[in-house]
Amino acid sequence: MSGARAGGARLVATLALAGLASGLAIVSAYRLTLPRIQANQAAALERAVFEVLPGALRMERWLFRDGRLAPATGPAGALDESLFAAFGEQDRFVGWAVPAAGAGFQDTIKLLYGLDPAGARVVGLAVLESRETPGLGDKIFKDADFVAEFSGLAVEPTIELIQGHGEGANQVDAITGATISSRAVVRIVNAGNALWRPRLPDPATVAPSATPAGTVPPDVERGGPVPGGRVGDPG
Amino acid sequence: MSGGAPGGFGAEYVKGLVRENPVFVQALGLCPALAVTNSAINGLAMGVAALAVLTGSSLMVSALRRAIPAQVRISTYIVIIATFVTVADFTLQAIAPDVHRELGAFIALIVVNCIILGRAEAFASRHPVPLALADALGMGSGFTLALVLIGAVREVLGSGSIFGQPLFGAGFEPWVVMILPPGGFLVVGALLLLFARFAEARQRAAERLARGEGAP
Amino acid sequence: MTAGLLTIFVSALLVNNFTLSYFLGLCPFFGVSGRLQTAFRLGLANIFVLVITSVAAWALHRFVLVHAPYLTLIAYILVIASTVQFVEMVIKKTLPALFRALGIYLPLITTNCAILALALFQTSRGYDLLEGIVFALGAGAGLTLALVLMAGLREEAELSDVPALLRGTAMSFLVAGVLSLAFMGFAGLFGGG
Numbered sequence: 001m002s003g004a005r006a007g008g009a010r011l012v013a014t015l016a017l018a019g020l021a022s023g024l025a026i027v028s029a030y031r032l033t034l035p036r037i038q039a040n041q042a043a044a045l046e047r048a049v050f051e052v053l054p055g056a057l058r059m060e061r062w063l064f065r066d067g068r069l070a071p072a073t074g075p076a077g078a079l080d081e082s083l084f085a086a087f088g089e090q091d092r093f094v095g096w097a098v099p100a101a102g103a104g105f106q107d108t109i110k111l112l113y114g115l116d117p118a119g120a121r122v123v124g125l126a127v128l129e130s131r132e133t134p135g136l137g138d139k140i141f142k143d144a145d146f147v148a149e150f151s152g153l154a155v156e157p158t159i160e161l162i163q164g165h166g167e168g169a170n171q172v173d174a175i176t177g178a179t180i181s182s183r184a185v186v187r188i189v190n191a192g193n194a195l196w197r198p199r200l201p202d203p204a205t206v207a208p209s210a211t212p213a214g215t216v217p218p219d220v221e222r223g224g225p226v227p228g229g230r231v232g233d234p235g
Numbered sequence: 236m237s238g239g240a241p242g243g244f245g246a247e248y249v250k251g252l253v254r255e256n257p258v259f260v261q262a263l264g265l266c267p268a269l270a271v272t273n274s275a276i277n278g279l280a281m282g283v284a285a286l287a288v289l290t291g292s293s294l295m296v297s298a299l300r301r302a303i304p305a306q307v308r309i310s311t312y313i314v315i316i317a318t319f320v321t322v323a324d325f326t327l328q329a330i331a332p333d334v335h336r337e338l339g340a341f342i343a344l345i346v347v348n349c350i351i352l353g354r355a356e357a358f359a360s361r362h363p364v365p366l367a368l369a370d371a372l373g374m375g376s377g378f379t380l381a382l383v384l385i386g387a388v389r390e391v392l393g394s395g396s397i398f399g400q401p402l403f404g405a406g407f408e409p410w411v412v413m414i415l416p417p418g419g420f421l422v423v424g425a426l427l428l429l430f431a432r433f434a435e436a437r438q439r440a441a442e443r444l445a446r447g448e449g450a451p
Numbered sequence: 452m453t454a455g456l457l458t459i460f461v462s463a464l465l466v467n468n469f470t471l472s473y474f475l476g477l478c479p480f481f482g483v484s485g486r487l488q489t490a491f492r493l494g495l496a497n498i499f500v501l502v503i504t505s506v507a508a509w510a511l512h513r514f515v516l517v518h519a520p521y522l523t524l525i526a527y528i529l530v531i532a533s534t535v536q537f538v539e540m541v542i543k544k545t546l547p548a549l550f551r552a553l554g555i556y557l558p559l560i561t562t563n564c565a566i567l568a569l570a571l572f573q574t575s576r577g578y579d580l581l582e583g584i585v586f587a588l589g590a591g592a593g594l595t596l597a598l599v600l601m602a603g604l605r606e607e608a609e610l611s612d613v614p615a616l617l618r619g620t621a622m623s624f625l626v627a628g629v630l631s632l633a634f635m636g637f638a639g640l641f642g643g644g
Contacts, residue, residue, distance in 0.1 A: 014302070014304055014307055015314075018311045019314060022318035026318055026321050026322065026522065033325040105638055107466075262620055266475055270473065270474040317524055317528050321521065340568060343567070344564045347528070347567050349478060412632070415635065416472045416474065416631045417631040418628070419474065419631075420627040423624050424623075425621075425625075427620055428617065431616055431619075435616065
């Protein structure tokens with residue numbers, strides 16, 4: 001190794017310089033990429049919301065604070081405090097997109113589902129993140145029949161999982177070979193409903209806030225991207 | 236490890252591909268080699284990300300090798316590597332969010348990939364920039380090759396496709412366990428076995444040749 | 452709350468075992484786990500480093516990194532490096548025999564991906580201080596369990612008649628594959644309800 005034995009001052013100076021250069025490099029990379037990253041995240045979220053709410057053209061994050069649900073103005077809150085209001089043509093209110101999460105077969109399943117304006121029916125479902133077993137549990141988002149069960153599904157009294165063919169408006173057929181994952185999805189949606197339905201305001205009063213169309217505050221938790229991502233776990 | 240007399244640019248590049256392949260021969264960088272290789276494309280993405288970080292940090296370490304005092308070299312290397320990884324992480328998030336989503340935390344974990352610190356310490360800190368570049372590119376390519384190979388085997392067996400293209404008809408029942416964690420261990424074990432078999436065969440051939448020539 | 456902590460612990464210990472399901476910490480897993488006792492002690496050293504890292508990462512995240520999230524990675528890796536150095540000094544002073552037995556694998560804990568992964572997962576999952584510590588204990592116990600199982604199997608294998616080609620790493624991988632397969636049986640511990 002070069003440099004032989006260096007004095008203490010030289011050691012400190014080397015480390016300080018390395019730290020400084022590294023800090024500069026990281027901050028510039030962060031500045032340069034931040035707009036793109038936020039745009040990507042906002043676009044991904046928007047795609048998911050539009051997927052679960054047919055007819056949606058734009059959306060807003062709404063927050064439940066102090067017993068009242070209102071358009072979000074500040075940064076995103078915790079998972080159980082925010083959902084999305086979606087609007088279609090001529091700002092017609094088309095429904096709510098509810099983020100929810102719970103234990104699956106392998107690990108936490110994160111999903112987003114759409115509720116009609118009155119909060120009476122589930123109209124769409126998208127799995128945002130899961131580590132369910134490929135080929136079995138991952139049918140909760142790969143099996144079109146299962147996903148289709150969640151368009152026009154009554155939520156009263158609760159959604160039920162049926163083995164075989166359920167005829168009821170609130171019944172979902174379990175996926176053969178992935179009963180536990182199917183049950184987990186139903187349980188997560190039911191829990192989301194129990195949390196959110198009492199909080200929903202009269203649909204007639206829901207109107208887009210003054211913000212111009214398409215400006216959704218990006219879903220960036222804690223102020224920005226973090227190395228390793230907020231994408232969660234490998235898998 | 237090649238601590239001895241350096242060869243030319245080409246030789247330093249080629250050695251990383253097969254003969255000193257970081258995964259199959261040196262058994263380094265195993266965590267990502269197993270964790271993200273449930274498909275060939277994920278293996279490729281991880282390999283390229285690691286190649287970029289390895290090249291950047293090797294160049295930097297080699298260029299600064301006379302300026303960095305020996306006592307603090309490891310800390311300095313780690314700072315350099317962590318910087319490159321953070322930059323790579325942001326870049327990937329910006330230009331390929333889907334890939335970043337697939338690889339998740341394993342991008343950040345490139346920091347602790349033994350190959351990178353290992354090459355910095357064993358090679359880049361002792362050799363001039365062009366050789367360090369050749370070594371980094373070679374080791375990075377070898378790593379990428381290994382990851383794509385593992386990913387391809389697991390994908391073909393476990394999903395019946397390669398780079399996302401279905402290979403077999405609808406009648407194919409995928410061997411799902413291959414894209415699950417156990418499959419990673421089993422496939423790498425089998426590949427290691429193959430590599431050892433080839434190495435053994437080559438060595439035997441060389442010995443036979445030496446005996447043949449040495450005989451009267 | 453307690454149910455949540457138990458879930459975190461058992462999940463990190465069995466269902467999502469760091470070594471056998473996330474492939475973290477493979478270097479010591481394949482390198483050092485030849486002897487049962489060394490494996491066990493390395494596991495303990497890992498638990499210790501994991502818990503300290505968890506607390507340090509929590510404090511860093513809570514008080515410093517909220518203002519500069521882009522420095523997360525570099526801050527974590529420096530904390531881990533210092534922690535490992537500290538643990539190394541403590542072990543060298545108090546347990547010189549263990550220090551010699553662990554050899555190169557002690558400083559290598561720094562580049563054990565499990566440690567950094569723990570800090571990153573804990574942050575991305577939003578664990579608080581207590582949850583983080585429980586997570587670290589579970590993950591550490593999981594690592595130790597995997598190390599010890601592997602070491603036990605390898606001690607057995609030394610005495611059995613294995614083809615020469617299979618000896619060494621290749622067989623360790625195949626054994627690990629079977630272990631991992633067995634651990635998959637723990638999946639569904641929480642989803643079954």
